[in-house]
Structures are given as C-alpha cells and as structure tokens.
Amino acid sequence: MQALSLIKDVISDKTLAVEFDGTSCLRRRLNSCDCSYCLDVCPAGALFLDNRHIQHDTRKCTHCMQCTAVCPNDAFSIPGYDLDSLFKSMEDRDLSVFSCARQAQIHPEEKVVPCMGMLTIEMLLVIGMKGPDVTAFNVAKCPECENKVVVDSFINSLTYLKNRAAALLNTRFSLLTHQNQINSLAKEGRRSFLSGITDKMISIAGSQFVQKIDTKIDTVSQNRRIPKKVQLIKKLIESVDNDQKALITSLCVYHLTASSDCTLCPLCTGICPTGALKVDRLAGEKQLLFRNTLCSGCGLCVTFCKQNAVRLLPPGIHKISKGKEEHQECLTVSVRKLSCLDSSS
Template sequence: MWTRAFGSFFATSGVKFQSELCLRGRSPRLLCSRCADECPPGALDLAGRLPNLQLSRCTECGVCGAVCPVEAFTLLPSPVDLFANTRERGAVRLACGKLPGSGETVRVPCHGYLDVTLLTTLGIAAPRGLWLDTSGCLSCEGRRGFSAAKRSFDAASRLLTVLGLQAEIAFQPDRPQWLGQTNTDVSRRDLLRRLAGKATTAAASLVVDLDRQTEGGQSGLPSKQLPLRRRLLLHILRSGSNQTPEMLAAEGAPWAEPRIGSDCSACLLCVTFCPTAALTAYEDPDHLEITLDSSRCVACDVCAQICPAGAITFVSQLSVADFVSAHPHLIIDFPKIACPSCGQLFISLPQAKLCPRCQKDAELEQDVSSWT
C-alpha cells in the first residue's frame, strides 16, 4: 500500500510528512533525494514530484527526519522532548525500543534519527555524558540507520571539539566507564518526579521559545522556516559563552558556506529559493548585495542547484564564530553604474555594458540589421 504526498502531509502512526516544506516541491530543478537514499527499509519512492511512502515497509525509524535538511519529516520523540529529558538526567543512555531500559535510558526510534545537529545539542545538554548504545545495531535490519548515525556521531564529535566543549559522548555497544553505575529503582523514581515537574516545564517553555517562525514567502513561494533542531542547537550555544575563532571542515557539518563567482547574473534565484532565509539580498540606489547568515544555512544545496549560471560553489573550511554569532556577512556586492546609453543606474556585471533595456534594444537593432 502506497500513501501519496498530494496533500499537505501524509502520516503513519509516527511519521508526518509536510509537503509544503519538501525541497522537491519548490522547483523541478531541485532534485533532493536524501530521504529515499537513506531510508533503511526502502519505504520511500521518488517516482513522482514528491516522496511516496509504502506504509507496509515503513519501520518509523526516523532516518528520513534526520537527513531531511528542512525537517519535512517529523516524528516522536520531538527534539525538544529529547533535549529536556537529556538535560534533566545528567548522564544519558540513548537506546532503541529493542533494548532493555533503565532510569538513565532515553528512547529513540533508531540511532539514525539523531542527525549531527541534534547529537551536538544532546552532547552539550548531558553534563555527565551521552552514550549511544549500539548493542542492538548489528542484529538490526536497518543497518543504513546505523551507518547514518555513525556519520552524524563523527561529525558531532568534531563540532563539539572545535567548540571547546569537553562533552563525553560514546557510540559503542559496551557501557562507557565514565558513565558510572546507576541505581535503576532510584533513577526511575527520580525520572517520574522530573517528568511530572521540571522536565515537563522546561520542554513546554522551549516549545514556545523555539516554535517555528515564518518569515513569509514571496509571490506564492513556500514560506521560509528554520528547522526546530537548528533552533534548539542555536538556543543552547547562545545561552553559553562559547565563542571560538576555530574553523571546521565542511564535510559532514550541519551548515555550508556558499561562494558566488563572477558568472553570477544577479537574478537572485538563490535568495528566492533558499528555504531558511540564510541568503538575503539588500538593494539601495548605489548597489545590490547578497549576505549569508551561516546559522540559518542547513547545507541543502538549493542555491547551487537553482543557480542558472552555475556560479555557486562551497568552501571547505567553515567559520564556527559566524555560525554561533548569527551575524549576516557579505558574500557578493554589485555596484550600480550609469548606463552609457540612457543614463539609468543598473547593476554592474562583467558581461553587461548597457542596462537591460538598452541591451535588449541593441540586440533587436542587430537582429533587424541582419534581416535587411
């Protein structure tokens, strides 16, 4: 049985898909296939414009939600609930439902549900350590979920190191020595108390603070939203005093740093289609500039795919300070000059000698001359 994503969403008992967020629905030129490529049971099909879900094959592992850069797929537990429960426990064992639990255990559908952004957040939130218990992964059919989780773990470990945070985080089947021993009965009583009080209050507060905000679309285009996982990570980073001048390798990082080359035609399609408003444009009588807010970039590659001139590339080293500070910085500036034919100001491009109107008139005159 297939459920098609023709409406605003399709949902199983645990997975929700919001088609208005999906990158594939924004333009035929955007061919993101991460969800189908990484789905462990192969339950997602991209034969149409939007993903189709085969309900009988879906295991609700959450890998689709982890790899989707705009969180078109969501399921429980929410990132906010995971954050609140992790912060309250201090030392946390993340485990799927197939493994026995204890008072320190926080359940996740699969370790593949934990992308680099969420893992970094949980690593910071667990003051006495975070253990991803992989003892059940080798016998699990969803091995691609394990592979995705390992990539996220490696990238999160690098990011935590660059941030200067001495977080204990482990991805292994055996209990880490630093996690210590936990009295299960006491932990369960403590867990019930916390869930009834502080943890629930903290989660409810964060839901309000981190609720997705819509910047608004243009001319019927989809609205621009910052994914909840990203908002949660930025919240915890900015609540501390961690400012670092360090650079981070771009591979596996949760954001990217686009560069715009001289072939740019200033069409602003990259700005228009950026799903999170990481790229913005500002124009005044003297110039046009495009800026980047690294904290809003989700490494979706939309800007490069949509650029008709192929002018966008990505750097190999990322500024962590730019990411944490959320201060937009200039990536290209176009001065305006007076058209030598009509005197009107227009954006100066290497390939443009006249303003667009005069250029069209000149081309038309040339065509007419060739006919006579």
C-alpha cells in the first residue's frame, strides 16, 4: 500500500509524472531530424513544436505515458519508477494484476503502473513470456479517465499479441472491465479468480515453460544510448531458440534496406544513435552492416542519406518483393553492399 501511495503522490504532482529531457530529444540534437512520434500520439496537445523543437506543456499533460512508449531515444521518463523491479516482482507467481496509479489497490499481487499507456508491445511481450500463469489488467475505470483513448491502443496491443504471438506466451492475459470482476478478485482471492476466468476476457494460452529472462537495463552500451524497449527485445532474442527468435523479430524489430545507390559513405553509421549501423569488411569486401536488434526506428539513417538509398521498414514487414510481404528472421538486402548481422550477434 505504501508503494501505491508513493506513486499516487507522484502522479498528483503533474510536474513530476512525466519528465522531458530535451538533451536526449533527437529533434533538439539534430536540426534536420523530423521525428514526430510523440507529437503524433499525444492526445492532450501537451507536446508542440517551437522553432522545430519539441516543447512539453506540463499544464496540459494528462500523464497517459504514450510519449514514454514511443520515443526512440528515451527523452521522456517517469522519475522514480523502477522497471527492473516491476519485471522481477512477477517471477514465480501464478497471478499478477496491473492497475494504473489512479485506481485503488485491489489485490496483494497488484502491479501499479502510472498509466496503461506506458505498456508497449515490447513490455507486454516480456510480461507474456516471463510472467505468471495469468496476468490481469484492471481497466474498469479507464473509460471514466481523461486518458481513456489510451485504453483502445492498449487493448489493440493485447489483441495484436493474441493474433501474432500466442506460441510465445506463457501467461494468459485477461481484462478486468467491470466492477463485479474487481470485487470478486478482492473478496474471493486469486484461486477463485483463476478458476473463474471466462472466455469473454482476452485470453492467450501459451506453453507451460516459464522462461527466465534477464531484463536488467543498461543505459549505455558501447558509448551509445540504447532505449529501454530495444534492450528488452534484444535480451529476449538472445534467450530463446531460433523459431521464437524469428517470431519476436517479426513482431518488434525494425529492418533496413539499401539500394544500389548506396556509396558506403559514413553518414548513416555516424548518425545512428544506437550503433545499429556500421561499415566493415566481410569476406574481403567493404559492406554496410545492420544489427537489427539495436535499431530504435528513429529514422535518422533515412533522413541523412544523401543518395536516398536507405529505407527503414517497421516491424512485421521484413522484405518487400513484388508487392508481397515476406517474413524472414534476418534481412539481407544487397549481397554486395548490405549485410545483416544475425539477431543473436
């Protein structure tokens, strides 16, 4: 209860709930960068451009945490919130209940997050692969909240995982949408709740083997800033077999193509904030190497390529050939000039 109270205090102080670090914002660091991920998702108009730079109006901010979920360089953060502890607290449990900080505590196994909007596909995949038998999300009061639009995006993410990643998940995701479900969980306890889950909830049954995945986050790797969600997926990929690796890659990893116009100049490799691109020699030939598990999807390589030779593909589309989508674990666009390092490297 004390932890919940502390988080509620943080949320009630709107100057502390979301912190914007302008020095980490790619638009502020690079004048030609047109990154607009946070602008596109902010439902309250709290983010705006001033002389091409992102500004954060804390008076308008409703703390939906969408900006923290989409920023490719972790320019938005939640002070005092320990993501590592959240994941560790789910180990060796048969039930976890997620609630936002604005809803009352309902269960001893409750995991409090500032808002459901912070739970990205990457985080949900980690929860699904290393979480308990059942993971429930308390969204009963979300329709009454000023951040209710976030719930639709959150449910879409759960549905996406249900349709694309059922084979990966060890937990069963359930939505608590009505007060009677909340009351039942609080009064009857977790055993009754586990046995009473209905088909009306979003449920995903995966394998029974719960994998132990290292989710500890390092902020700096090889003098490059690696965003948290990129690190989470990289650690997942390093811990699973090839079949699971291919599926995770298709769900969460960006891919890159380079046409024959690529001159192997150092612009994209020098500007990449995570070190996903580098020029090296393979088999005696100079090539552009793309390590897909380090890519944050910022798009700077595309922006700075003077030859317009680079194209960044979002997760789910690994190769485009004659208008058809083909899914591959690792992309090799040009044998002569572009190679892709294996996901495990």
